Amino acid sequence: MNAAAWISLLSAVVVAATPLLLAATGELVCERAGLLNLGVEGMMAVGAVSGFITAYHTGSAYLGLLAGIGAGAACGILFAWLTVQWVADQVATGLALTIFGHGLSGFLGHSYAGDTITALAPLAIPGLASIPWLGAIFFDHSLPVYLALFFVFAIYWFLYRSRAGLTLRSVGEDPAVAHSLGLPVNPTRHAAAAFGGAMAGFAGAFLSTAYTPMWAEGMVAGQGWIAIGLVVFATWRPLRLLGGAWLFAGVGVGQLFSQAAGLSINTYLLSALPYLAVLLALVLISRDPLRIRLNTPASLGKPFRAET
Amino acid sequence: MSPVLERRPQSSTVMRVIAPVIAALAATLITLVLLALSGKAPMEGFYALFLAPLATPSGWAQVLVKSAPLALIGAGLVVAFRARVWNIGAQGQYIAGAVAGSVLVIYRPEITGGWVLPVILLLGAVGGMVYAAVPAWLAIRFNANVILSTLMLDYVALAGLHYLTFGPWRNPANFGFPGSVSFPASASLPLLWPGTQVDLGVLLAFFAPLLVWGLLRFSLFGYQVRVSLSEAASVYAGFSRARMVWQSLLLSGGLAGLAGILQVAGPIGQLQTDISSDLGFAGIIVAYLAQLNPLGVMPAALLVGLFYVGSANAQITLGLSAALGELLQGILLLALLAANVLVHYRLRWRQA
Amino acid sequence: MDRGRESKLDKQAAVGPPRLELLGLSKHFPGVKANDEVSFEIRRGEIHALLGENGAGKSTLLKMIFGLLKPDAGQIKWEGRIIQIGSPRHAQSLGMGMVQQHFALLESLSVAENLALTLNRRGRFDLERIVHQIEAAANEYGLKVPARRPVHHLSVGERQRVEILRCLLQEEPLRLLILDEPTSVLTPQESKALFAVLRNLAADGLSILFVSHKLEEVRALCDRVTVLRKGEVVARLDSAKEAVDELARLMVGEAPPPLLLSEKRKDAGPVRLQVEGLNLPAADPHGMPLRNINLELRSGEILGLAGVSGNGQAELLAALTGERRSPTKSILIDGLPVGYLDVRARRRLGLRYVPEERVGKGVVPELSLIDNGLLTRWGRFLKKGWMRSREARESAWRLCERHHVRQTGVEHPAASLSGGNLQKFIMGRELDEQPTIFIAAQPTWGVDVASARRIQSQLLELRARGAALMVISDDLEELLALSDRIAVMSGGRISPVRSIDGIDRKELGRWMGAGREGWESLNDVA
Known part of the structure; x- marks a missing residue:
């Protein structure tokens, strides 16, 4: 491969990592608050369909993004309402949300199948975009690509350098103690779930308005699940999301490039590669149970309700 | 006055039964509102979805056929979920069962004899078990998260199925369409209700929840599953968690695999690309809707089966999306989870 | 009676007006009357003991004082004003601080981070400042703690000091410090050091509510005692210098049955x-x-x-x-x-054993007494992989009968047993296996x-x-x-x-x- 091919490959990886990063950043915050939301896939689907429909009717992909964020946040709030307020099982609620989101996106998107919209335009960052190699790889993309990177660092700062982040971590580690200290456990969890939903919706809307600006059912195709895997892979540390997202996106993009290059491996078998990569990464990262236990938010998935 | 939740001293058995009914009613209502909002006539939609399939014997037959794999998968998942083993990969295990069961027909299409069908079904069940053994091994040996590993394997199984049905196993006589050769009569399930697709598989499937009920209620394995509610108590009792993970994954995987081959050797008749139609996920709904009680699996499977047939019907008669069925399932489970709060809590009105 | 009033007046003159008054506080939980019209008062600069055995309702009372639970009836007066304490934060803003029996510390956070959660909530988030505050306060009060270490590296005594520091450092100057069974986790030496710190703080005018079931401690440390039994105040003593036996009688009610004292070991067996x-x-x-x-x-x-x-x-x-x-x-x-x-x-x-965690290990709370009766001896009820359920039920009945486990039916979940009955059930199950x-x-x-x-x-x-x-x-x-x-x-x-x-x-x-x-x-x- 020549330099141009490498640049276009790496640039494609950065773009393909965007939905994973967005969704995983949201899920990481949610899990850090102690909520295991397995509904990312469904929330992305809802974000994708509402983003697409809004963009289709308004002609503005940006409004589409906003609609996707809003719809995702609504799903996140629904999740929080059920699991925090009504103490429903988190695993079941997340799965229900996934199935619901799938169904809703299919139902709403039914009459838009195959329709196209004008994709989100790339915004080259003046100056930076003309750096050789790096400019084309990192600084010549649409807005969400930059935002995804921004959010990773912003969340890092939030978790480790702000009081609200400290509160969120405390709520995720031990909600009973946090409550007894007078910290707002339930509001924090509601906010975290809403943020997680908004980010998943953003990720979905990015898929439908920028990545493949044409409506096709099932376009999320497991990326929500990969995002959840990514959070485990990153052992709940925001900066490590970057490496994982690029790795998983790299496998996916590499598989497409190898097809284009006429590699003689069956396309269908190749399409399993990203999922196998996640599986392999999970196995490698989980091998040391102590490391997982030390990093997992201690109250993850466990219901909490204060006495009154 | 504002409502407050007050914890019941003991969870309510009555509510456990009533909650799914409340949830089904709520889900129906929400669906009607959704139909009205999307500009369809809600009552027509209601008829097409829930009543039309039950208006004719052939409609009943379709519901039975659709519920059968759901009952099998759901019964297995009840065990896994009770054991707190989150097998979300019934979809993949279903496909693995369908593929493994088809091997004999693909490579020896000419075989006949009474032994063929039992062997095919056995292969299917074993296929599902083997595929479920992978996450079990990864969980025990490498501490890998079962939710994520079973899920990733769903997508891998689907890719494998595509590969086979578009590639080496494609029937050349299909004019380029994907799909294997049709199953010969000796490898197909005998029909029980002529003129419909109700076959022996349906009967087998409806036995499964009963068997699982007996297993959970009376066997040592069932006792271990009950104690799994508390990991520390399981350790204290001297039960091995690794064994529980293995057993519950193999059982639920085997039943999902059996469901797969029963579909292929029954109503579908060949290995196709779209054999699964998300039955694995619907099985999760069935397990939860049954309140993780094997005796609840059958009614739950029939209800979700009705959703499948009803939404297919609504697609034809009203031009609604086939995704309506899935949407209904999602709403139903969400409504159930909300209604279940009443199992553990009482609603009290308190002065604001 | 008269003499009692006299000495009370004396005390009042010496230590000042009441800081906290409880007026008939009651709290019910489903099936339990945790507190029934509890009234007492704590004065400025006083170390007041709340004495009661486990389950007497002390923790519930503390939670109501600290805004974690809402009383069903009764009132709380703080410095002469009737108030409703809606949350722990509200209690803190009044100048209360509480050290709970189970420390409210987050293991993975450092000492400074733990304190940062509740200190200077309005100011800029600045960990360094908190580290300095901790070090200054630690010197002032003689409560040494490593400010930058994660809590899970700390000893129990150090953790308690962190908790007390948190109260002392809170925004509103501390006026009432509540300590729930503070010595249960300390060595005798550590307890002594704690008492010295508490006496100094009280001398500076701090009111201290010292909750305990240990009579000797209460006698050694406290000015006055309120005794709680089964959720009710059974005695208010103006001096803690009562005889230990008298305190014990008040706390427990009728004299406890004597311990069956067999003679000590004669010979070491194998x-x-x-x-x-x-x-x-x-x-x-x-x-x-x-x-x-x-x-x-x-x-x-x-x-x-x-x-x-x-x-x-x-x-x-x-x-x-x-x-x-x-x-x-x-x-x-x-x-x-x-x-x-x-x-x-x-x-x-x-080899048989009884674990420390009864609920969730000794028994599975959601399962019936029948199932729980099998937990450590299921092998006896096994026939070719199947459980003999009739025998299991009978055995559960016998177990409850023999060991005086009061229950409402063996089909009911173990969660329905009270603490004492639960432990009798668990002990009985193990002891019956010789x-x-x-x-x-x-x-x-x-x-x-x-x-x-x-x-x-x-x-x-x-x-x-x-x-x-x-x-x-x-x-x-x-x-x-x-x-x-x-x-x-x-x-x-x-x-x-x-x-x-x-x-x-x-x-x-x-x-x-x-x-x-x-x-x-x-x-x-x-």
Whole structure:
């Protein structure tokens, strides 16, 4: 491969990592608050369909993004309402949300199948975009690509350098103690779930308005699940999301490039590669149970309700 | 006055039964509102979805056929979920069962004899078990998260199925369409209700929840599953968690695999690309809707089966999306989870 | 009566007006009357004891004072004004601080981060400033803590100091400090140091509500005592100088049944359980590694294992019982190496045990008493992979009957049993299997006095029948009453084993606190 091919490959990886990063950043915050939301896939689907429909009717992909964020946040709030307020099982609620989101996106998107919209335009960052190699790889993309990177660092700062982040971590580690200290456990969890939903919706809307600006059912195709895997892979540390997202996106993009290059491996078998990569990464990262236990938010998935 | 939740001293058995009914009613209502909002006539939609399939014997037959794999998968998942083993990969295990069961027909299409069908079904069940053994091994040996590993394997199984049905196993006589050769009569399930697709598989499937009920209620394995509610108590009792993970994954995987081959050797008749139609996920709904009680699996499977047939019907008669069925399932489970709060809590009105 | 009033007036003049007054506070939970019209007052600069046994309703009362629970009836007066305390934060803004029995500390955060959660909420988030504040306050009050260390590296005493510092450093100057069973986790030496700090604080005008069930402490430290029994105030004493027996009678009600005291061990029987050079790394990031454990357990004796919890007792129990495997020859039962054997296999060799966590380990709360009755002896009810359910039901009935477990039916979940009945159920289940080696962890913790006496008598009876027993407990008094020999665990190591005759309490206390420095130079005298 020549330099141009490498640049276009790496640039494609950065773009393909965007939905994973967005969704995983949201899920990481949610899990850090102690909520295991397995509904990312469904929330992305809802974000994708509402983003697409809004963009289709308004002609503005940006409004589409906003609609996707809003719809995702609504799903996140629904999740929080059920699991925090009504103490429903988190695993079941997340799965229900996934199935619901799938169904809703299919139902709403039914009459838009195959329709196209004008994709989100790339915004080259003046100056930076003309750096050789790096400019084309990192600084010549649409807005969400930059935002995804921004959010990773912003969340890092939030978790480790702000009081609200400290509160969120405390709520995720031990909600009973946090409550007894007078910290707002339930509001924090509601906010975290809403943020997680908004980010998943953003990720979905990015898929439908920028990545493949044409409506096709099932376009999320497991990326929500990969995002959840990514959070485990990153052992709940925001900066490590970057490496994982690029790795998983790299496998996916590499598989497409190898097809284009006429590699003689069956396309269908190749399409399993990203999922196998996640599986392999999970196995490698989980091998040391102590490391997982030390990093997992201690109250993850466990219901909490204060006495009154 | 504002409502407050007050914890019941003991969870309510009555509510456990009533909650799914409340949830089904709520889900129906929400669906009607959704139909009205999307500009369809809600009552027509209601008829097409829930009543039309039950208006004719052939409609009943379709519901039975659709519920059968759901009952099998759901019964297995009840065990896994009770054991707190989150097998979300019934979809993949279903496909693995369908593929493994088809091997004999693909490579020896000419075989006949009474032994063929039992062997095919056995292969299917074993296929599902083997595929479920992978996450079990990864969980025990490498501490890998079962939710994520079973899920990733769903997508891998689907890719494998595509590969086979578009590639080496494609029937050349299909004019380029994907799909294997049709199953010969000796490898197909005998029909029980002529003129419909109700076959022996349906009967087998409806036995499964009963068997699982007996297993959970009376066997040592069932006792271990009950104690799994508390990991520390399981350790204290001297039960091995690794064994529980293995057993519950193999059982639920085997039943999902059996469901797969029963579909292929029954109503579908060949290995196709779209054999699964998300039955694995619907099985999760069935397990939860049954309140993780094997005796609840059958009614739950029939209800979700009705959703499948009803939404297919609504697609034809009203031009609604086939995704309506899935949407209904999602709403139903969400409504159930909300209604279940009443199992553990009482609603009290308190002065604001 | 008259004299009582006089002395009360005297006191009032000396220490000032009431700071906190409780007027008829009541709180009901489904099926339980936790507090019934509780009234008392705490004055400025006073150390006020709230005395009551486990389950008397002390914790509920504290939660109402601190805004964690809403009272069903009654009022709270703070510095003369009737107020409603809606949240802990509200209580803090009034100048209250509470150190709960289970510390409200987040293990993975540093000391400074823990305090940052509640300090200077309005100011800029600045950890460095908090570190400085902690260091300054630590010097002022004599409460030394490492500000930058994660809490899970801290000793229990240090954690308590962090909690007290948090109260002292809060925005609104502290006027009432509530301490819930503060000494239950401390060594005698640490308790003494704590008392000195508390006396200094009270002398500066701080009111202290000291909640305890330990009579000696209350007598040594407190100015006045309120005694709580079954949710009601049964006595208000203007001086804590009452006789210990009188306090005990007030706290417990009718005199507790005497402990069935069989004579102490006559001869050492044969060694049943032996531990030789056991080392085991911590299984948990917050756990304690075991280091070079050696001990013997003989037939017909009770070995008491003392120590502040979290010093390796849980890890030792797991290793002895087979919940965690250890090197084969490090543990011997009747001379047989069993380190590699699992829980079931060791149970077959006659080793049975009662865990510290009753709910969630000793029983599964959601399951029926029938199922829970099988938990550690399901093998007996097994026929070719199937459970004999009729026998299981009958056995559950017999178990409850024989051990006086009050229940509403064996089909009901174990969660429906009260604390004392639950422990009787668990103990009974294990004792009915005629163990030859028996280990009990915190056998009477949180159990009402009558049930506790029953359980202690059962342990002595088992010893008389020739079993080898080990009792692990935080409660030194209980161990001194039950044991023939006693050892202390500290920092994952075990002290020399001392015979109960002529035991030196001070030495035990030093060992509990100081760790190996206290005994390293000694030879094993057991």
